[in-house]
Amino acid sequence: MAKGHTTVSDFAVAPRRSRPVEQSVTQPTSETNAAELPTELRNADQAQDAALPRAEVDKPVSRLIAPTEEARRERATTRALQREDSRIRLRDLKRARDRESKHYVNCPLDYDTKTRLQKAALENDVKMTVIMKAAIDQFLKDNGY
Structure with missing residues (x-):
């Protein structure tokens, strides 16, 4: 059930951003012509327009987007403290895990x-180390250790 060919209109395209006042005054004819173009050409023009850098659009408009220097500093400080706490917790978890495991005993077997x-181990689908650990635990319990 594949299509024979794919066109630009087969893909979802985000709606166009509203242009600043200067550009909308200087280019009214291109917008009216764009409404008359087929959807494939309009979508292709939108993709090209979106690729162009827009210095006027990228400037922050509201105070919520660009907080004061004090608010930025406070947010950076809280983020740094959270990262530090997370790093310390992760380090402690790794140390605890290493303390619990990996105390090897080397013993030759005939x-x-x-x-x-x-x-x-193969018949019970268990690792040999698990069997050896259980045997050692059983021996120590039987002898009072």
Whole structure:
């Protein structure tokens, strides 16, 4: 169910921004001609117009968009404090995790014990280290440790 060809009108295009007063006075004929053009040409013109830099449109208009220097400094300070708190919490979590794990014990096993351990791990779908840890825990509990 694919179309034979794709045109610009097949895609959603954002509505045009309102132009500043200077440009709307100098270019009234292009806007009236744009209404008479087919939708494919109008959408192509919109894409080209959107690509052009607009210095007048990019300037902040309201005080909500451009807060005072004091408000910017306060916001930057709170963001920095939040980042610092997050960084410290993450570091503490990593240290706690490292403290709980990775205390290795190296023990040589004979060939028969190793093959039995591998077979048990494969049949029970468990890692060999889990079996060894459970066996060590059981031995320590049985002997009062």
